[in-house]
Amino acid sequence: DAMVIQNPRYQVTQFGKPVTLSCSQTLNHNVMYWYQQKSSQAPKLLFHYYDKDFNNEADTPDNFQSRRPNTSFCFLDIRSPGLGDAAMYLCATSTSWSGASFQETQYFGPGTRLLVL
Amino acid sequence: KQEVTQIPAALSVPEGENLVLNCSFTDSAIYNLQWFRQDPGKGLTSLLLIQSSQREQTSGRLNASLDKSSGRSTLYIAASQPGDSATYLCAAGNYGQNFVFGPGTRLSVLP
Numbered sequence: 001d002a003m004v005i006q007n008p009r010y011q012v013t014q015f016g017k018p019v020t021l022s023c024s025q026t027l028n029h030n031v032m033y034w035y036q037q038k039s040s041q042a043p044k045l046l047f048h049y050y051d052k053d054f055n056n057e058a059d060t061p062d063n064f065q066s067r068r069p070n071t072s073f074c075f076l077d078i079r080s081p082g083l084g085d086a087a088m089y090l091c092a093t094s095t096s097w098s099g100a101s102f103q104e105t106q107y108f109g110p111g112t113r114l115l116v117l
Numbered sequence: 118k119q120e121v122t123q124i125p126a127a128l129s130v131p132e133g134e135n136l137v138l139n140c141s142f143t144d145s146a147i148y149n150l151q152w153f154r155q156d157p158g159k160g161l162t163s164l165l166l167i168q169s170s171q172r173e174q175t176s177g178r179l180n181a182s183l184d185k186s187s188g189r190s191t192l193y194i195a196a197s198q199p200g201d202s203a204t205y206l207c208a209a210g211n212y213g214q215n216f217v218f219g220p221g222t223r224l225s226v227l228p
Contacts, residue, residue, distance in 0.1 A: 004160075006160075033215070040126070040220065040223075041220055042206065042218035042219055042220045043161070043206075043218050045215050048215065088158070090160055090161070092160075104149075104166070105151065105163050105166050106151075106161075106163070106216065108153075108160035108161040108162070108163075109160050110159050110160045111158070111159060111160045113158065
């Protein structure tokens with residue numbers, strides 16, 4: 001089945017130790033997103049890729065970076081995790097959306113729960 | 118800037134009841150509105166997507182309505198079951214913007 005896969009499902013890291021979360025998709029969608037979701041809150045968009053074009057949200061901290069080496073994979077790098085970065089990180093995909101039109105359905109992965117010690 | 122709210126934050130009902138979840142948005146010039154389900158510790162699953170030209174969408178026991186003029190959408194769940202227990206989020210889509218999510222309503226259906 002076509003899907004969005006996230007690894008690992010749970011990640012424990014130490015304060016200040018870099019960590020990378022991965023996302024892959026078999027939907028062949030142009031757009032991939034990374035969201036941060038804290039308990040009982042709405043998902044917060046960090047950035048998205050339209051193909052290889054990177055779009056950063058204005059309030060995303062510099063501590064968060066992303067890479068998309070090909071259509072199928074996207075990575076979230078947290079350079080120096082702080083206690084406040086502990087959250088669920090959600091990857092999502094959608095069909096073509098250049099930001100100059102209307103967005104259609106997003107498909108989400110199961111998420112990676114990050115714990116910072 | 119679009120803002121989305123959902124009331125109540127949590128809801129508990131006995132099995133078999135019909136229930137309504139509410140979603141409000143501030144910018145009525147939306148193109149579409151989507152309802153998602155989120156099980157504890159998991160990602161979001163799309164339930165229904167309503168285009169601005171539509172008034173409602175139905176899928177099984179779920180019915181979502183959209184009233185752009187009042188800035189509201191409702192998700193109606195008929196004959197609720199314990200398996201419906203989850204958090205339900207709505208997300209509003211405006212031109213040139215990513216979906217803006219509400220914080221969700223946590224639903225518990227008691228056997």
